[in-house]
Amino acid sequence: MRYMPHTEQQRQEMLQKVGVSSVDDLFVDIPESARVQGLLDLPNHMTEMEVDARMSAFGRKNLSPQNAPMFLGGGAYRHHVPTVVDHLIQRSEFLTAYTPYQPEISQGTLQALFEFQTQVAMITGMDVANASMYDGATACAEAVLMACRATRRKKAILSGNLHPHYREVTETTVQFTEFSAESLEPALDNVENLAGKIDKDIACVVVQNPDFFGRLQDLSDLADACHEAGALLVVVVTEAVSLGAVKSPGAMGADIVVGEGQSIGVPLSFGGPYVGLFATKQKYVRQMPGRLCGETVDQEGKRGFVLTLSTREQHIRREKATSNICTNAGLCSLAFSIHMSLLGEVGFTKLARINHGNAVAAAEKLDAIDGVDLLNDSFFNEFTLRLPMNAEEVVSKLAQKNILAGVPVARLMPGEGYDNLLLVAVTETVSDSDVEELCAGLKEVLNAE
Amino acid sequence: MLNNVGRPTRPEEMDGEVDNFETYTGNKALNLETPLIFEQGEPGRVGVDLPEPKEFTDRLGGLSREGNIGLPDLSEPQVLRHYVRLSRQNYSIDAGFYPLGSCTMKHNPRINEKAARLPGLGDIHPLQPVETVQGALELIYELGEWLKTITGMPAVAMSPAAGAHGELCGVMAIRAAHDAKGEARTRILVPESAHGTNPATAALCGYKVDAVQARPDGRMDIEAFKAKLGPDVAGVMLTNPNTCGLFENDVKEIADLIHGVGGYFYCDGANFNAILGRTRVGDLGVDAMHINLHKTFSTPHGGGGPGSGPVVFSDALAAYAPVPYVVKGEEGYRLQEQVEGDAQDSFGRMKGNHGQMGMFIRALAYMLSHGADGLKQIAEDAVLNANYVRVGLNDLLHSPYDGICMHEALFDDSTLKDTGVTTLDIAKAMIDEGYHPMTMYFPLVVHGAMLIEPTESESKETLDMFIGSMRHLISKAQSGESPEHFTQAPRFAPRRRLDETSAARKPVLRWTSSAS
Numbered sequence: 001m002r003y004m005p006h007t008e009q010q011r012q013e014m015l016q017k018v019g020v021s022s023v024d025d026l027f028v029d030i031p032e033s034a035r036v037q038g039l040l041d042l043p044n045h046m047t048e049m050e051v052d053a054r055m056s057a058f059g060r061k062n063l064s065p066q067n068a069p070m071f072l073g074g075g076a077y078r079h080h081v082p083t084v085v086d087h088l089i090q091r092s093e094f095l096t097a098y099t100p101y102q103p104e105i106s107q108g109t110l111q112a113l114f115e116f117q118t119q120v121a122m123i124t125g126m127d128v129a130n131a132s133m134y135d136g137a138t139a140c141a142e143a144v145l146m147a148c149r150a151t152r153r154k155k156a157i158l159s160g161n162l163h164p165h166y167r168e169v170t171e172t173t174v175q176f177t178e179f180s181a182e183s184l185e186p187a188l189d190n191v192e193n194l195a196g197k198i199d200k201d202i203a204c205v206v207v208q209n210p211d212f213f214g215r216l217q218d219l220s221d222l223a224d225a226c227h228e229a230g231a232l233l234v235v236v237v238t239e240a241v242s243l244g245a246v247k248s249p250g251a252m253g254a255d256i257v258v259g260e261g262q263s264i265g266v267p268l269s270f271g272g273p274y275v276g277l278f279a280t281k282q283k284y285v286r287q288m289p290g291r292l293c294g295e296t297v298d299q300e301g302k303r304g305f306v307l308t309l310s311t312r313e314q315h316i317r318r319e320k321a322t323s324n325i326c327t328n329a330g331l332c333s334l335a336f337s338i339h340m341s342l343l344g345e346v347g348f349t350k351l352a353r354i355n356h357g358n359a360v361a362a363a364e365k366l367d368a369i370d371g372v373d374l375l376n377d378s379f380f381n382e383f384t385l386r387l388p389m390n391a392e393e394v395v396s397k398l399a400q401k402n403i404l405a406g407v408p409v410a411r412l413m414p415g416e417g418y419d420n421l422l423l424v425a426v427t428e429t430v431s432d433s434d435v436e437e438l439c440a441g442l443k444e445v446l447n448a449e
Numbered sequence: 450m451l452n453n454v455g456r457p458t459r460p461e462e463m464d465g466e467v468d469n470f471e472t473y474t475g476n477k478a479l480n481l482e483t484p485l486i487f488e489q490g491e492p493g494r495v496g497v498d499l500p501e502p503k504e505f506t507d508r509l510g511g512l513s514r515e516g517n518i519g520l521p522d523l524s525e526p527q528v529l530r531h532y533v534r535l536s537r538q539n540y541s542i543d544a545g546f547y548p549l550g551s552c553t554m555k556h557n558p559r560i561n562e563k564a565a566r567l568p569g570l571g572d573i574h575p576l577q578p579v580e581t582v583q584g585a586l587e588l589i590y591e592l593g594e595w596l597k598t599i600t601g602m603p604a605v606a607m608s609p610a611a612g613a614h615g616e617l618c619g620v621m622a623i624r625a626a627h628d629a630k631g632e633a634r635t636r637i638l639v640p641e642s643a644h645g646t647n648p649a650t651a652a653l654c655g656y657k658v659d660a661v662q663a664r665p666d667g668r669m670d671i672e673a674f675k676a677k678l679g680p681d682v683a684g685v686m687l688t689n690p691n692t693c694g695l696f697e698n699d700v701k702e703i704a705d706l707i708h709g710v711g712g713y714f715y716c717d718g719a720n721f722n723a724i725l726g727r728t729r730v731g732d733l734g735v736d737a738m739h740i741n742l743h744k745t746f747s748t749p750h751g752g753g754g755p756g757s758g759p760v761v762f763s764d765a766l767a768a769y770a771p772v773p774y775v776v777k778g779e780e781g782y783r784l785q786e787q788v789e790g791d792a793q794d795s796f797g798r799m800k801g802n803h804g805q806m807g808m809f810i811r812a813l814a815y816m817l818s819h820g821a822d823g824l825k826q827i828a829e830d831a832v833l834n835a836n837y838v839r840v841g842l843n844d845l846l847h848s849p850y851d852g853i854c855m856h857e858a859l860f861d862d863s864t865l866k867d868t869g870v871t872t873l874d875i876a877k878a879m880i881d882e883g884y885h886p887m888t889m890y891f892p893l894v895v896h897g898a899m900l901i902e903p904t905e906s907e908s909k910e911t912l913d914m915f916i917g918s919m920r921h922l923i924s925k926a927q928s929g930e931s932p933e934h935f936t937q938a939p940r941f942a943p944r945r946r947l948d949e950t951s952a953a954r955k956p957v958l959r960w961t962s963s964a965s
Contacts, residue, residue, distance in 0.1 A: 001819065001822075001823045001826060002818075003556050003558060003818070003819070003823075003905075003906065004823075004826055004827070004830055004905055004906070005906070005907070005908035005909070006830055006833075006908070006909060010909045011830075011833065013909070014833055014834075014837045014909060015833065017837060017840060017841075018833070018836045018837060018839075018840050018853075019840065020836075020853070023829045023832075023833060025853070026829070026832045026833065026836060026853055027696075027724075027727050027728075027832070028853070029695070029696035029698040029853070029855075030696060030698075030724070030727060030728045031698065031700065031701050031733070033701075033732070034701065034728045034729070034732040034733050035727065035728055036726060036727055036728060036729060036825075039726065039821040039822060039825060040598055040599060040726050040729075040821045040824065040825070041598060041821070042595065042598055042599070042816075042820060042821040042824070043817075043820050043821065044820040044821055044822045044823075045817075045818060045819050045820035045822055045823040046817050046818055046820060048560050048818070050817075051560055051564070051814050051817045051818050052560060052563070052564070054817060055564035055567060055570070055810065055813075055814055055817075056567055057584070058567075058569070058570060058584040058585070058587060058588045058810075059567040059568055059569030059570040059584060060569055060584065061569070061583045061584025061585075061587065062569040062570070062573050062577075062581060062582045062583065062584040062585050063569075063573070063577065063581035063582070064568045064569040064572055064573060065572055065573065065574065066568055066572060070574070072574040072576055072577060074576050075801060075802075076574055076575055076576070076802065078572075078574065082496070082497055082525070084496075084525060084528065084529055086566070088529070088532045088533070088536070089751075090562060091532075091533070091536045092536075092541045092542075092543030092544060093536035093537060093538075093539035093540075093541045093543075093544065094532075094536050094539065094541075094751070094752055095541070095543075095557065095562075095749045095751060095752075096541040096542040096543045096554075096557050096749050096750065097539045097540060097541045097542070097750065097751075097752045098547065098549055098552055098554060098750045098752070098753070098885075099750070099752070099753035099754075100539075100752065100753065102540070102876070102880065102885065102886055103944065103947045103949075104877070104880055104939050104942035104943065104944045104945065104946065104947065105538075105539065105540040105880055105885065105939075105942050105943070106538075106539055106540065106752075107535070107538035107539070107943050107944055108535035108536050108537065108538040108539035108752075109535075109539055109752035109753065111483075111485070111535055111538075112532070112535055112752075114485070114958075114959070114960070115485060115486050115487070115960070117958055117959050118487065118959040118960045119520065121959050122518050122519050122520060123518055123520075127959075128958045128959055129958075129959070131753070132754075134610035134611060134614060134754075134755070134800065135610065135800060135801045135802075136801060137800060137801035138610065138614075138799075138800060138801075163801075165798065165800075165801040165802065166801070168797060168798040169797075169798055169799060169800060169801065171797060172621070172771070172796065172797030172798055172799055173653075173799075175621075175796070175797065176621065176624050176653070176654045176655040177653060177654075177655060178655070215510075216509055216510045216512045217510070217512075218510075218511070218512055243514075244514070244518075245509060245513065245514055246509060246512050246513070246514055247512045247513065247514050247515065248514065251515070260801070267566075267571050267572060267807075268571075268572055268573060268574050268575070269565070269570075269571050269572075269573075269806050269807040270570070270573045270574070270575050270582065270585045270802070270803065270806035271574075271575030271801070271802025271803045271804070271806055272575075272610070272755070272800070272801075272802055272803070272804055272805040272806050272807065272808075273610070273754075273755030273757070273805045273806075273807050273808060274801070274802075275755075285956060285958065291753065292956070292958055293958070294952040294953070294956045294957055294958050295952070295957040295958075296947050296948045296949065296951060296952035296957075297947070297948055298944040298945040298946060298947045298948070299945040299946050299947075299948075300945050302944060302945075304944040304947045305947075306947050306949050306952050308949065308952040308953050308956055308958075309953055309956055310953075311953070313645075314613070314644075314645035314646050314648075314649035315644070315645040315646075315891075316645065317645070317649070318645045318648040318649060318658075319648035319649055319651065319652040319658045320652070321645065321649040321652075323649070324613045324616065324617060324646050324649035324650045324652075324653055325611075325613055325614075326611065326612060326613045326644075326645075326646050327610075327611035327612065327613065327743070327753060327754040327755070327756040328753050328754045328755075329754045329755045330750070330751040330752040330753035330754035330755065331749070331751030331752060331754065331755060332751075332754070332755055334751075334752065338528065338532055340520065341486050341496065341521070341523060341528045341531070341532075342496035342497045342523070342525060342528050343496065343497055343520070344490065344494070344495060344496060344520050344521055344522035344523060345490075345492075345517060345518055345519070345520040345521070345522055346492075346495050346522050347495050347496060347497045347499060347522075348518065348520055349514070349518070350499050350502065351497075351499060353502040354499060354500065354502045354503075356502075356505065356507065356508070356509065357502040357503035357504070357505040358503060359508075360503070360505040360506070360507070360508050361503055361505065363508070376508075377508075377510060378508050378509060378510030378512070379508055380509065392578075395578055396578050396580065399577075399578045399580065399581050404574070404577060404581070407576045411576065411786075412576075414787060428499070428500075
């Protein structure tokens with residue numbers, strides 16, 4: 001077995017040194033009736049060549065977006081990741097290090113985290129950010145818990161236009177705590193009276209921008225309403241690239257910003273691992289969940305970085321911790337940070353403009369198709385279409401033509417009467433001919449009905 | 450002796466002090482410094498060439514971003530060099546021995562990395578029509594089948610994103626099961642040696658944590674456990690092997706006892722590596738256990754994640770498992786994404802999408818590479834290595850618990866008493882010897898704990914060198930001759946000891962421009 005260095009002779013020498021006659025003697029604490037006799041009912045080990053072939057076979061059964069025009073979003077977006085990013089995150093020293101608990105020999109990870117925290121704070125318009133969460137949806141749930149702690153109140157209001165996964169994860173997370181989360185119905189007409197729901201018992205209002213349907217809204221008035229009542233405004237961003245073009249949540253008065261960072265540097269990978277972003281105001285730092293990296297000096301006075309404020313965390317506070325989180329999204333946050341460093345101010349804002357421009361052009365073309373209506377007044381790189389027939393069927397038929405047309409809204413919001421709605425995302429990876437192909441395919445499917 | 454250009458080639462012939470020599474750049478040969486990325490930007494540079502945006506009338510609804518974000522602009526080679534320099538300030542398992550107890554720092558095979566990036570696996574979208582992702586669903590399903598076979602459990606939830614998230618999944622299922630029976634139980638029993646995530650998780654599920662003390666042999670005190678049992682006990686969270694590196698040999702009785710009062714048995718699978726292929730937790734009476742794919746099945750730790758923490762369930766809890774999950778049907782695989790139908794008792798959704806697919810791919814590649822024979826060999830070599838280190842050191846360091854250990858060897862600091870050298874100092878001196886330190890001061894139940902987990906990846910030669918080096922350090926510390934050798938360590942790392950106190954007192958969590 002190529003991964004294990006001992007020879008049989010060495011094993012025998014070591015057993016002798018330990019003072020036992022066979023390896024079985026090392027497992028005598030396992031109750032006899034529960035010991036596995038022989039081997040588990042699984043195949044024996046494979047060569048690397050065999051594993052390679054087996055794994056490639058899984059991949060060949062899927063339709064890769066490399067081979068199909070691709071318009072899926074809904075919280076996960078296909079963007080071009082510069083080659084440098086994947087090369088760097090595979091460096092041994094990043095890939096095969098543990099959490100930086102020994103700062104003297106972990107400055108690489110720590111400085112990268114400090115830079116990540118700064119980048120996230122900058123793009124969200126907030127004071128500080130943590131070193132990442134599992135994903136956007138879990139970050140959203142943690143934001144609600146934090147808002148309840150910070151305000152000493154027990155109830156959160158969730159916008160109906162929040163991504164359903166974010167809503168569901170938040171509801172699941174709070175269900176056994178002393179806190180609760182009330183979700184409003186989705187509002188396709190974009191009229192949602194969140195401000196009217198706020199009273200002295202509300203810890204926070206959670207709202208997504210752009211919302212699940214792709215629409216943008218100014219949240220400044222909602223922020224004022226929250227603050228007037230002593231509640232916090234939690235803003236969710238599921239498409240991080242939008243922050244390069246859209247007014248930042250911080251500038252609109254958000255108290256906590258959470259989001260999905262996958263769009264920057266992280267491959268789609270069928271939904272994970274991704275990287276949850278979590279940013280807030282300086283005054284709430286000690287209420288934050290997750291790891292934080294801070295600047296300090298070493299004994300020679302050189303600048304260095306350490307994990308800090310760990311008295312919030314489970315390994316110190318145990319049942320009184322701000323969260324049970326131990327792991328973060330380490331390598332994905334590094335990928336985010338490297339990609340963001342490559343983009344810089346110029347690249348990030350330009351990337352956002354390209355996305356928006358491509359989406360505007362595609363929306364106009366799609367809206368012009370007979371029977372297809374664009375529902376959005378505003379959007380960034382994703383919008384909702386009303387089709388004259390069931391969107392799931394359309395998507396399925398287009399998939400047979402090797403076109404990945406979008407996300408049927410009803411897949412995530414079943415039972416709301418949204419069967420004909422299709423969510424379409426257009427990023428920089430979508431070419432004009434991809435859009436032509438989608439329009440032609442869509443016309444064909446609709447005309448065949 | 451001089452070479453042909455007249456330079457001395459023997460160190461003793463060189464003049465002057467080598468130590469503490471400061472260079473103009475602050476670099477020291479291969480130890481290369483790099484400023485913060487924000488200190489390297491210059492407007493006019495770009496690291497990614499992008500096409501020009503289309504001409505468009507903006508549809509942002511009047512919400513265009515105003516003002517600068519403040520991100521620095523660099524070219525690609527500058528960014529590359531920055532991160533290469535950063536990487537060189539990290540220790541890693543690829544570079545050296547990383548005996549960090551309870552973390553299972555084992556070899557990370559590169560075929561797993563390749564597999565995770567294959568077309569059709571690394572690039573597919575989670576919401577593609579299921580008929581276009583049959584291979585992905587099959588992979589998740591097959592990994593689940595492997596986990597069920599290895600643990601002898603009938604059900605598995607794949608979506609938890611890490612170990613602590615898996616714990617949350619397991620305890621939520623326990624809570625949901627009690628709620629379904631209309632039972633409002635309030636306490637959960639947790640041994641005092643548990644990871645901090647256990648009590649933190651129990652608290653998130655609305656339970657009071659009741660700590661159970663340990664016996665002198667390091668296992669949970671079963672008499673104390675019995676005394677705490679009652680109709681208000683929801684369950685027990687037991688790490689097995691436990692955080693002292695010992696197998697809880699009363700585990701079956703513990704299972705019977707907790708079931709006897711209508712509670713459930715949560716097993717923390719953090720240390721599953723030690724028992725792979727030697728026992729199946731299904732045969733031990735466990736109701737739920739998370740498996741850290743990033744430990745046992747070697748998906749890389751990545752400097753602190755991402756992890757993945759699938760949970761196996763007994764029949765008693767299976768119905769409460771979270772959505773989504775993969776269902777194998779006659780016409781292929783599908784996803785159960787909503788709490789309805791067969792999943793109507795599910796406690797809900799814990800994570801966006803379907804789980805940590807990238808980790809699933811790596812873990813399955815790792816399992817296929819090992820097979821039934823290799824998985825068993827993992828446990829045997831991991832346990833052998835830990836015991837080899839234990840007997841190599843236990844005449845100099847005190848083991849708080851006698852006898853055979855599992856995958857990790859635990860020592861306390863009693864033999865360092867009155868030497869002026871602490872566990873922390875030993876750890877920092879290990880850094881100078883070229884090692885990553887062991888886990889220190891955990892578990893909390895052992896004074897000045899040093900927890901050493903070699904894993905199966907390490908050769909006898911590496912272990913012999915490590916034992917020799919530890920013996921050298923411990924003897925030197927015990928001699929009391931030069932405590933500063935330890936208290937001033939590390940000397941050769943990229944940084945000396947860092948001021949963690951002031952970092953926490955006045956937290957600086959981001960860079961800010963000096964202009965602002």
